[in-house]
Amino acid sequence: MHPFFHLLQRDVRLASRRPLDALLPVAFFVLAASLFPLGVGPEPQTLQQIAPGVVWVCALLSAMLSLATLYGGDYADGSLEQMLLSGHSAVLLTLAKALAHWLLTGLPLLLVAPLLGVLFGMDADPIKALCLSLLLGTPILSLFGGLGAAITLGLRNGAVLILLLVLPLCMPVLIFGAGAVAALQSGISPAGHFSLLAALLLLSLLGVPVATAAALRISV
């Protein structure tokens, strides 16, 4: 088995030993989304309209929460050095880490999203569109998040700096992701949005791990 899978298995096992830590982003996701009805008012019409945007923004912020420790833990105990000296491509290593992050953070967010859809009074079809958009979009967030984590490795205010660096780069994902659901809600086909999201995902898969590997070499 290639170390890609060993790394994935290791990260999942480590997360399972600290389940509460792993679930914090999901808890934040639900909490943050719940703030909006309190702030904006509970009118069903308004909530339905703002739902795609709110869920997407909260997903974006929640996905960023677990980034500081993505490489930070391995950096602190010397595991990252060993991985960079293992004779395996650093690009595969960063892909494995991004995949682990998505499995442990992005996927749970995706699974909880329908619940939020119901809380905001969305119909079945928009909820499905929401889930599909998150399915395509959250991996992109994990990839860019990994890049941000690698660039800011070991810095004092790394966690906040990651947000400042990564959020602008993730704005297209937000626009197309939330836009897809909003389009469906207003009767337009979301096919264009989904195609663009898929294209962004492909581009990110090709380009971001390379940049992240370069960032790791710079930071270690």
Added chain:
Amino acid sequence: MNPLPRFFTFAAPSRFYWLAGLLLPWLYLLAGALAAAGLYIGFFLAPTDATQGDAYRIIFIHVPVAWMSMVLYLAMAGWAALGWAFNARMASMLARAIAPTGAMFTFLALWTGAFWGKPTWGTWWVWDARLTSELILLFLYLGYMALVEAIDDVRRADLAGALLAVVGAVNVPIIYFSVRWWNTLHQGASISMTAAPKMVSTMLTSMLLMTLACWAYAFAVVFARARAIVLEREQSSEWVRALARPLSKVKL
């Protein structure tokens, strides 16, 4: 000493310092003169617009500074990438010097955009494609500046900044496209940034002069900042110490 100037001769911080120092006063002078001419033509000689009245005149500042903000980002990313690829310290120092000026131009573009929007549309801010993209560009600049400041190791800061700037530069077209898409989809509810009035030759002259003035100013300020960075980074080298020495002989 090689009599022919070598191509990379000003890649040495000391020579850059000398050349930039030589050019600085002229650049400031040029910037001032061009700005004065451009503003005079724009504010006094160009005709009043039929639909927007005199309020449109802010575009003589808004458009040049918006162009500069984008060009400077590319310049910053370019120099940072060169510094990374060729391990050239001077290139990285230039990139760092460009960032605050680029951010300033971006902020000016947003501010003058607001001044343009207010009299014509009644609001200080509109979420149209161009202004929103400028806002995101401002975040990219601030992100770069925050990152290089946060890293103590100078070489790591240069390289990390270069990577971030290049990633940003690649993403800028994607961001701009997605923001335009987003904006056109919401046409019904939105108001878009006022289109420039039909361009008369005096207006074009003014824009051109203002653009050149911004260029000259940007060169001047970036050179001045780069000189300061050079002094700071090369402080342990002989030529910097030699610069400081004459002062110690002054008896007050």
Added chain:
Amino acid sequence: MSASTPLDIADTDAITGLRAHALAGGRGHETLFRNLSFRVLPGELLWLRGHNGSGKTTLLRTVAGLSTPFAGSVRWNGQSLRGDLLAQKSLVYLGHHNGLKEDLSAVQALRFLSQLHGRDASANGLHAALRSLGVYHRRNLLVRMLSQGQRRRVALARLALETQPGLWVLDEPLEALDDGGQAIVRSLLQAHVQRAGSVLMTSHIALQLDGVPVRELHLSTTGVS
């Protein structure tokens, strides 16, 4: 027994082993060593010595490829360890950090490192390695629960898994070990050198190895002696 032999750079077999040429490096702004040239041939151990802050750790990291040199080059069998993935496969680097995840058990942590580096990760192999370092009885405890010395032993168990004559770059391997542990590590070093492996290491504890020529390289703040 330590012996100093003159460093012979102009070897006919010019690329075998570790070769540093005019190497300069440091941390951030500061250049810690410059114009450093040395070789470690197969079957040799080079003991890097110097005061605190003289750049020993930085030199080891530069050799291993974790840091870029400011000038010069360092190659293992003609390849730079920083760029060449194949060359990395014959490297074992042990820095100050152990590279063990705290939330894994000792054997799980060792298994991960072993799999990562493509070494023997079978249960038998890992158990034998842990046994030779005297931590077999602690193998199922979480790394978090082990003492510093025991963690160091688990990290050093990687050395017991090595069978090939590669390059070992070790930063204070004897630190935090008691006399028994130090003896075990010394025997591992001996075995490696005797099968034509190369070792570059730092240690503030004296290195006394039977039948192994130990050369010394002194880094000082004013240069190399």
